[in-house]
Amino acid sequence: MSEINQHYIEKLFIDYAKVNTRSDAGSQTVPTTPGQVVLAKQVETDLKKLGVSEVKFDETNGYVTATLPGNASKGISALGFIAHLDTADFPADNIQPQVHPNYDGQDVVLNEAQNIVLKVSEFPNLKKVKGQRLITTDGTTLLGADDKAGVAALFGALEFLLKNPSVKHGPIRIAFGPDEEIGRGAKRFDAAHFGTDFAYTLDNGQPGQFEYETFNASEAKIEIAGTAVHPGDAYGLMVNAVTLGNEIISALPKDEVPEKSKDHDGFILVNHFDGTVAHASI
Structure with missing residues (x-):
């Protein structure tokens, strides 16, 4: 065989x-x-x-x-x-895929010109593939x-x-x-x-890992309308959409985020925030 x-x-x-x-x-x-x-x-x-x-x-x-x-x-x-x-x-x-035969388990310089390094301290799972063929990009x-x-x-x-x-x-x-x-x-x-x-x-995961559940999520988009006024005349008039956006994000549960969740824990992920005084979107 x-x-x-x-x-x-x-x-x-x-x-x-x-x-x-x-x-x-x-x-x-x-x-x-x-x-x-x-x-x-x-x-x-x-x-x-x-x-x-x-x-x-x-x-x-x-x-x-x-x-x-x-x-x-x-x-x-x-x-x-x-x-x-x-x-x-x-x-x-x-x-630009790059093949690293017999990966040594150490940090990998992906792009010397731009000083882009794949660090084991930031991606500890790299230790699991020591001795294997590792494929990366050039970091860009x-x-x-x-x-x-x-x-x-x-x-x-x-x-x-x-x-x-x-x-x-x-x-x-x-x-x-x-x-x-x-x-x-x-x-x-x-x-x-x-x-x-x-x-x-077949989608991501570790060798031998088997998932019999599915991820479920909902998305919300928030548009904030502010009032733009010249800073010299802003007293009592300006409504800063960026400030309001920051207040909304700050009001979210601080521990219900991906970096503090595991297993079946739920989380809230703010993946985009862009704004000016007149308008902001989350």
């Missing part, structure tokens, strides 16, 4: 990581950014090269789907696996392991099963979708057409 082809997975991951698939909550297109279409079509091509069946890119919802037919003699229910193509709202132009962009690592891993699993027919399985359905980071992709997923009772998402 052949082993998982790590070189194949790494090459795909690096190729996919270089494509800017940053999603855009302000866009109304499907998907919300053209880079996601570029990657979807590349994934479609790579699935056909791999030799799986029923490969399709649905332009109406942005999903690429495919099937690995079952090879077991008795009927086994179809099982699904899903990963998303978009990345979070961080710089994603000109991504995100890498996109969420979720292109999941995309590449699914390809690796499919390739392994195709090369090892002695591993019996039922039909396996695969889906690669858009706009997960902004909460739209799942709404467009055609579950009925996918045709499985159960499916698992």
Whole structure:
């Protein structure tokens, strides 16, 4: 029996990581950014090269789907696996993946010219991957392991099963979708057409980690209208929207924040605050 082809997975991951698939909550297109279409079509091509069946890119919802037919003699229910193509709202132009073979567990200089260093003191999980191949960016962009690592891993699993027919399985359905980071992709997923009772998402986490719950959140946007008056004439008249915004944020529970929460603790995350005297948004 052949082993998982790590070189194949790494090459795909690096190729996919270089494509800017940053999603855009302000866009109304499907998907919300053209880079996601570029990657979807590349994934479609790579699935056909791999030799799986029923490969399709649905332009109406942005999903690429495919099937690995079952090879077991008795009927086994179809099982699904899903990963998303978009990345979070961080710089994603000109991504430069860097491979660090046999990582030594120390700080990593990502960009000497800009003095960008990946520090173990700030990211202690780095200690867990000492001795392994570590892939980073040059520090000026995100890498996109969420979720292109999941995309590449699914390809690796499919390739392994195709090369090892002695591993019996039922039909396996695969889906690669858009706009997960902004909460739209799942709404467009055609579950009925996918045709499985159960499916698992490969998305982040540690090796061996299995989550059987889902994250749930709501978003609130606050617009504050102030009154702009020349500072020399402001007494009793100016209403500073920035000051009001600071008061709102200061009134939030100070311990209900991500950096002080774990497990099932809830939290409130202020991820944007911008303003002038006349107007502020949170």
